[in-house]
Amino acid sequence: MKFNALDMQGAFMIETERLEDERGFFARTYCRREFIRFGLNPDIAQCNISYNVSRGTLRGMHYQYPRGEAKLVRCSKGAIHDVIIDLRPDSPTFKKHFGVRLSERNRKMLFVPEGFAHGFLTLEDDSEIFYQMSEFYIADKAHGVRWNDPAFAIEWPESIRVISDRDNSYPDFPS
Numbered sequence: 001m002k003f004n005a006l007d008m009q010g011a012f013m014i015e016t017e018r019l020e021d022e023r024g025f026f027a028r029t030y031c032r033r034e035f036i037r038f039g040l041n042p043d044i045a046q047c048n049i050s051y052n053v054s055r056g057t058l059r060g061m062h063y064q065y066p067r068g069e070a071k072l073v074r075c076s077k078g079a080i081h082d083v084i085i086d087l088r089p090d091s092p093t094f095k096k097h098f099g100v101r102l103s104e105r106n107r108k109m110l111f112v113p114e115g116f117a118h119g120f121l122t123l124e125d126d127s128e129i130f131y132q133m134s135e136f137y138i139a140d141k142a143h144g145v146r147w148n149d150p151a152f153a154i155e156w157p158e159s160i161r162v163i164s165d166r167d168n169s170y171p172d173f174p175s
Contacts, residue, residue, distance in 0.1 A: 002016075009093065009113075010114075011098065011116065016107050030044075041114065041134045045069075052122045052128070054161060056161030057127075058120070058121045058167065060117065061147055062142065063144065064137070068115050069134050071112040071118055073118070073130075076104060079101060079102070080103070081158075082102045082110050084112050084117065085117040095151055095152060146171070147163070
């Protein structure tokens with residue numbers, strides 16, 4: 001696996017290294033030893049799939065507090081524009097965001113450290129996202145920031161066509 005550090009401390013783009021032959025290829029998508037070597041949280045408490053019927057579906061921007069969760073996110077079918085926001089007040093990249101295209105074709109993964117909000121916009125119909133999470137989901141610790149909050153100025157690559165009432169009604173982030 002190739003670990004590429006982002007400008008946001010603790011966040012990484014991860015690419016698979018393929019071993020190819022006449023059958024196709026084999027690639028590792030997770031290795032506890034490599035995560036530890038890069039200082040990343042290697043714990044996996046649960047894995048989730050998010051299936052989205054329509055292009056233009058937005059999910060996010062979610063985080064868990066006070067028990068933050070690291071995520072390893074991969075698009076296994078279709079394509080998404082994946083976005084993270086640094087919500088750590090003592091971080092040099094506080095309130096900054098990063099967005100990247102994840103797809104079944106590029107097979108890239110995004111490592112999201114604790115203290116970040118995460119969300120995505122589907123770029124194709126029938127998109128499926130696979131998450132590995134370092135913490136269990138705790139409903140009363142689940143929070144979010146609004147996808148179009150001016151505090152973050154996220155530029156989404158397409159129009160939002162489908163969004164939950166909850167995701168659309170988060171309040172403005174405190175200044």
